[in-house]
Amino acid sequence: MAADRPCFPTSIHRSTPNAIRLNRALRMSRRDALLGALGAAAVVTGSRQGMAATAGQDDTGVPLFMALSQRLTDRDTLDPRIGNALYAGIINAVPERRDQIQKLHDFMTGGSFASARALASAAEHQDPVFKDVIQDIMTGWYRGLADHKVVVYRSALMFDITKDAIYPKTYATGGPFYWTQTPPEVAVPTGEPALSPSKLVIEPT
Amino acid sequence: MPSEQDLSADVVIVGSGVAGSSIANELARAGISVIVLEAGPRVDRQHFVENFRNLENKPSYQGPFPAVPWARHPPNQITPNEYLHTTGPDAEAYQQVYLRMMGGTTWHWAGCAWRYLPSDFELKTRYGQGRDWALKYDDLEPFYYQAEVMMGVCGPDPSVEDLGSPRKQPYPMDALPISYAAQQFRKLIGEKTPYRVVHEPQARNTRPYDSRPTCEGHNNCMPICPIGAMYNGSYSVYHAEAAGAKFVPNAVVYRIERDSANKRVTAVHYYDPDKGSHRVTGKYFVIAAHCIETAKLMLFSADEQSPDGIANSSGHVGRNMMDHTGVQVSFISGDKALWPGRGPLETNVIDNFRDGDWRNERGAYLVHMVDDNQVDLATQLAIAKGYVGRELEEQIRYLASHTVRLFSHNEGLADPDNRLTLSKTNKDMLGIPHPEVYYKLPEYTVKSCEHTRGLFRDLIGLMHGTDEEWTPGYFPQDHPAGSTIMGTDPKDSVVDGFCRTHDHENLFIASSSVFSSVGTGNITLTVAALALRVADTLKKELAHA
Ligand SMILES: Cc1cc2nc3c(=O)[nH]c(=O)nc-3n(C[C@H](O)[C@H](O)[C@H](O)COP(=O)(O)OP(=O)(O)OC[C@H]3O[C@@H](n4cnc5c(N)ncnc54)[C@H](O)[C@@H]3O)c2cc1C
Numbered sequence: 001m002a003a004d005r006p007c008f009p010t011s012i013h014r015s016t017p018n019a020i021r022l023n024r025a026l027r028m029s030r031r032d033a034l035l036g037a038l039g040a041a042a043v044v045t046g047s048r049q050g051m052a053a054t055a056g057q058d059d060t061g062v063p064l065f066m067a068l069s070q071r072l073t074d075r076d077t078l079d080p081r082i083g084n085a086l087y088a089g090i091i092n093a094v095p096e097r098r099d100q101i102q103k104l105h106d107f108m109t110g111g112s113f114a115s116a117r118a119l120a121s122a123a124e125h126q127d128p129v130f131k132d133v134i135q136d137i138m139t140g141w142y143r144g145l146a147d148h149k150v151v152v153y154r155s156a157l158m159f160d161i162t163k164d165a166i167y168p169k170t171y172a173t174g175g176p177f178y179w180t181q182t183p184p185e186v187a188v189p190t191g192e193p194a195l196s197p198s199k200l201v202i203e204p205t
Numbered sequence: 206m207p208s209e210q211d212l213s214a215d216v217v218i219v220g221s222g223v224a225g226s227s228i229a230n231e232l233a234r235a236g237i238s239v240i241v242l243e244a245g246p247r248v249d250r251q252h253f254v255e256n257f258r259n260l261e262n263k264p265s266y267q268g269p270f271p272a273v274p275w276a277r278h279p280p281n282q283i284t285p286n287e288y289l290h291t292t293g294p295d296a297e298a299y300q301q302v303y304l305r306m307m308g309g310t311t312w313h314w315a316g317c318a319w320r321y322l323p324s325d326f327e328l329k330t331r332y333g334q335g336r337d338w339a340l341k342y343d344d345l346e347p348f349y350y351q352a353e354v355m356m357g358v359c360g361p362d363p364s365v366e367d368l369g370s371p372r373k374q375p376y377p378m379d380a381l382p383i384s385y386a387a388q389q390f391r392k393l394i395g396e397k398t399p400y401r402v403v404h405e406p407q408a409r410n411t412r413p414y415d416s417r418p419t420c421e422g423h424n425n426c427m428p429i430c431p432i433g434a435m436y437n438g439s440y441s442v443y444h445a446e447a448a449g450a451k452f453v454p455n456a457v458v459y460r461i462e463r464d465s466a467n468k469r470v471t472a473v474h475y476y477d478p479d480k481g482s483h484r485v486t487g488k489y490f491v492i493a494a495h496c497i498e499t500a501k502l503m504l505f506s507a508d509e510q511s512p513d514g515i516a517n518s519s520g521h522v523g524r525n526m527m528d529h530t531g532v533q534v535s536f537i538s539g540d541k542a543l544w545p546g547r548g549p550l551e552t553n554v555i556d557n558f559r560d561g562d563w564r565n566e567r568g569a570y571l572v573h574m575v576d577d578n579q580v581d582l583a584t585q586l587a588i589a590k591g592y593v594g595r596e597l598e599e600q601i602r603y604l605a606s607h608t609v610r611l612f613s614h615n616e617g618l619a620d621p622d623n624r625l626t627l628s629k630t631n632k633d634m635l636g637i638p639h640p641e642v643y644y645k646l647p648e649y650t651v652k653s654c655e656h657t658r659g660l661f662r663d664l665i666g667l668m669h670g671t672d673e674e675w676t677p678g679y680f681p682q683d684h685p686a687g688s689t690i691m692g693t694d695p696k697d698s699v700v701d702g703f704c705r706t707h708d709h710e711n712l713f714i715a716s717s718s719v720f721s722s723v724g725t726g727n728i729t730l731t732v733a734a735l736a737l738r739v740a741d742t743l744k745k746e747l748a749h750a
């Protein structure tokens with residue numbers, strides 16, 4: 001028979017005589033990736049040291065990442081604390097991304113792209129790997145994820161752009177039975193995709 | 206390692222889920238001494254809420270609830286699984302999840318609280334299919350009401366919307382005001398089809414109730430309500446403890462000891478996480494360890510007196526595994542924006558296929574329009590389609606407001622070949638085998654699912670839907686039942702109509718494991734009603750003792 005390998009110290013209940021400490025041990029460990037632990041420090045100090053804590057050795061990559069992110073989201077302002085943490089996650093997951101982000105940035109500054117769509121479609125044409133870089137950046141800002149970790153939940157852009165209609169789960173603040181009210185109508189979109197389509201892979205539950 | 210001191214109580218209960226804790230509460234309030242042995246740890250809501258927020262794969266209902274190594278539960282619904290090993294032609298359709306921790310699996314239920322129909326208890330007599338229960342709807346009616354009061358169930362006024370289960374009392378709480386999306390769905394079905402959408406009875410507060418707040422519409426009932434507006438087993442634990450019941454966490458029961466005549470249970474034995482063994486004696490014993498773990502415990506307790514396991518002279522322990530295996534589809538509606546996901550997750554149901562003469566050949570089913578926040582899925586879809594920037598934002602809004610998800614609960618049928626056994630190849634750190642289940646979907650359920658697929662296609666057409674995504678195969682609905690089946694004949698059943706085992710006069714089972722048919726609604730209100738009936742029987746017998 002194959003016996004289970006314990007996933008954390010099996011004496012945990014003894015080191016934790018009260019329930020609260022045991023429960024703390026039951027918390028998922030990857031939560032430390034969150035913004036609080038990462039980007040906030042960088043912003044408060046605003047120093048190279050703070051940046052380095054987030055993005056490894058490569059703090060010079062962050063401004064490039066932010067510039068690219070602004071173009072690819074068609075937004076003038078994005079939260080730099082989130083940017084720091086996303087950049088760190090993205091290059092941690094795929095180290096080649098550091099170089100690819102630099103190259104995509106060069107490509108952007110070497111041309112003149114008036115929209116996210118213009119940049120993205122030209123970039124994929126230039127080098128198919130840029131599509132993956134761009135989708136990492138979209139996933140980061142819109143879903144709040146990088147390196148298979150939650151960087152931000154409530155502050156992910158997908159919730160910013162739907163906040164007139166709906167709340168992120170566990171953060172509803174609409175008042176009693178708000179859900180009975182009529183939400184905003186949404187027109188059929190007319191915009192075109194910029195990148196070639198990929199298969200949607202839904203993570204199994 | 207023997208324990209220094211034996212524990213003892215009038216009634217010893219294994220498992221602190223809704224079944225075990227509600228019995229404990231009733232008995233403790235009647236002054237009866239109770240010990241509840243719970244395999245998992247004590248937990249608190251806020252940590253699970255935090256875990257949820259930090260979870261990448263938000264639809265994973267098990268995700269926020271990591272198991273402890275001495276009381277493992279299935280980590281997910283993936284086949285092959287690390288804990289619940291399913292086999293057979295429909296192995297994936299039986300990949301159930303549940304939780305092993307204080308309060309049990311209702312930490313992440315959806316609160317749907319249906320009474321069964323009178324016909325559900327008489328499937329054999331009325332339709333020549335499956336089995337009859339050893340009790341009738343009327344026997345359970347008062348306990349259904351008691352369970353509804355305990356959980357705080359809101360539901361429709363029966364004179365306006367009759368759900369088919371006769372009631373002597375109105376629901377304890379008024380109906381929930383339904384979401385805009387549900388209102389539109391209801392209107393469409395009412396106007397354009399011969400069917401109806403009813404208000405789902407649900408254990409969710411529409412006013413402050415039992416010191417819990419009114420529902421705020423966080424849309425996170427599964428996997429974790431952040432504020433406790435929805436009942437779960439932990440509330441019965443708190444009440445039972447306040448009334449004097451003793452709950453022992455991290456106590457994994459592994460053996461059920463009987464007297465020399467093998468007629469009465471004398472003690473249960475549990476391991477603590479260091480594998481220290483403890484013996485707990487009592488006058489009565491109730492196994493309330495969830496359908497899968499209950500059968501596993503009874504099989505693992507096999508010894509010379511009972512080589513096939515406890516209460517298993519019929520050979521039916523572990524057999525007759527059932528579920529409400531369903532069908533699921535999502536699509537993009539071509540009609541007006543619905544914005545699903547505002548308010549509770551499951552509130553509205555098409556109930557036209559719950560009962561009818563056709564049940565002599567195919568199973569009944571319920572259809573849920575799942576009122577689930579679709580923003581994250583919409584974002585994934587829009588990114589995969591290749592959108593960026595402004596166009597991406599337009600797509601996210603459109604997809605999030607137009608995605609519709611439907612799923613069904615289709616009736617399974619007791620088949621002795623669908624069987625739970627102890628894994629021969631995997632055991633946990635205490636040396637207790639993992640559960641293994643062989644599953645082949647009954648033809649009765651397959652036909653029911655086919656019918657549902659036809660209905661879903663009609664509904665997609667009606668809503669001018671596109672981009673259909675069908676969940677491949679069948680969808681396990683986490684309503685396992687049947688593993689210690691109820692019946693009047695001790696030769697082919699494990700418990701009688703009072704959930705007392707035929708073989709051992711002081712051993713009761715409180716779980717969906719006793720169900721003789723899986724019925725047409727979610728299972729837990731019936732689990733709770735049966736458990737409260739067990740409590741009633743125990744109170745009477747202890748009063749006479
Ligand atoms: C995602 C999901 C959604 C659901 N939604 C609904 C719904 O909307 N409506 C509905 O009716 N039902 C729903 N259910 C089903 C519902 O959760 C169960 O029916 C219910 O929890 C059963 O209660 P129980 O007390 O029998 O078992 P549980 O709640 O599972 O409690 C059993 C307890 O026994 C303990 N135990 C197990 N083995 C041992 C042992 N050896 N020794 C000591 N203790 C042990 C466990 O740790 C556990 O705490 C849902 C289930 C899931 C997974």
Ligand code: SF4
Nearest residue numbers: 420421423424426430
């Ligand atoms: S909608 Fe929110 S508050 Fe209401 S029961 Fe569900 S999770 Fe709890």
